[in-house]
Amino acid sequence: GPHAGTSPHADVAQWASMFPDCGGQMQSPINIDTSSTSVSLELQPVELAGYRLDPREQLRLENNGHTVVLELPSSLTIASGYPQEYRASQLHLHWGSPEGPGSEHTVDGRRYDGELHVVYYNPSYQSIKEAMRQPGGLAVLAAFLQVGPEDNEHYQPLLEQLPEVQEKGKKTTVDGFDIKGLLPTSLSRYYRYSGSLTTPPCYQTVNWTVFNQTVLLSQKQISLLETTLQGDHEELLQNNFRPTQSLHGRKVLASF
Numbered sequence: 286g287p288h289a290g291t292s293p294h295a296d297v298a299q300w301a302s303m304f305p306d307c308g309g310q311m312q313s314p315i316n317i318d319t320s321s322t323s324v325s326l327e328l329q330p331v332e333l334a335g336y337r338l339d340p341r342e343q344l345r346l347e348n349n350g351h352t353v354v355l356e357l358p359s360s361l362t363i364a365s366g367y368p369q370e371y372r373a374s375q376l377h378l379h380w381g382s383p384e385g386p387g388s389e390h391t392v393d394g395r396r397y398d399g400e401l402h403v404v405y406y407n408p409s410y411q412s413i414k415e416a417m418r419q420p421g422g423l424a425v426l427a428a429f430l431q432v433g434p435e436d437n438e439h440y441q442p443l444l445e446q447l448p449e450v451q452e453k454g455k456k457t458t459v460d461g462f463d464i465k466g467l468l469p470t471s472l473s474r475y476y477r478y479s480g481s482l483t484t485p486p487c488y489q490t491v492n493w494t495v496f497n498q499t500v501l502l503s504q505k506q507i508s509l510l511e512t513t514l515q516g517d518h519e520e521l522l523q524n525n526f527r528p529t530q531s532l533h534g535r536k537v538l539a540s541f
């Protein structure tokens with residue numbers, strides 16, 4: 286986990302002074318206490334559409350100094366599992382270091398090795414810049430990454446490009462591939478709660494889905510993620526997760 290002050294993503298009081306929402310009562314990430322979730326049978330399986338991207342489609346991959354971001358076409362949508370359709374904007378990852386795990390959400394106090402976020406926006410707004418300011422404007426699908434016995438081929442198109450974007454600000458392109466392969470096989474078992482962006486401006490406009498099933502990557506793949514990218518001042522970009530935030534009475538729903 287992060288040592289005080291060295292984590293590039295440290296969530297210190299300064300965020301709230303510069304970005305007031307960061308001090309709000311509906312912040313993310315959170316610890317999911319599975320004994321206090323409520324089952325809601327209204328939560329249908331999440332269904333994606335347009336996720337098999339044409340390999341001729343070039344997707345931009347960028348190290349923005351805080352994470353590695355893959356831009357996604359708005360033709361990738363959430364077709365069900367949410368009150369209305371959402372369109373994709375980008376996906377990015379959170380990870381730890383060889384010293385410890387780096388998921389943002391925790392489950393019963395357990396932090397996983399990493400976490401995938403696929404960020405969507407409500408298309409009834411003109412752009413994500415507008416949507417992210419509106420309640421229900423954003424939906425983020427979150428999946429835990431965990432060390433398993435073998436390589437996860439679905440992650441290779443992303444991971445093999447990390448050396449190309451080692452320095453902050455570096456960009457490259459990735460051929461379109463099957464985005465659904467990055468998510469767990471079961472999209473029917475998940476937690477749902479209302480929260481926020483986990484980085485400034487921390488807008489409290491995110492309808493979160495945290496899948497119950499984890500995604501397995503090899504130790505080699507997780508280590509590549511933990512030891513390749515640089516943030517500010519050529520330091521290794523590690524532990525880019527925000528500490529868990531208080532629920533302030535929010536309910537966490539479970540689809541199972």
Ligand SMILES: NS(=O)(=O)c1c(F)c(F)c(SCCc2ccc(C(=O)O)cc2)c(F)c1NC1CCCCCCC1
Pocket residue numbers: 349351352354374375377402404413417425481482483484485
């Ligand atoms: N977990 S999360 O979804 O809150 C999240 C993070 F935790 C993140 F850490 C990030 S990256 C940090 C924010 C950032 C910094 C620089 C640049 C740039 O130079 O282009 C862009 C963004 C990051 F990009 C995101 N997601 C973004 C939040 C930024 C504004 C809305 C756009 C899509 C979602």
Ligand SMILES: [Zn+2]
Pocket residue numbers: 377378379402483
């Ligand atoms: Zn994120």
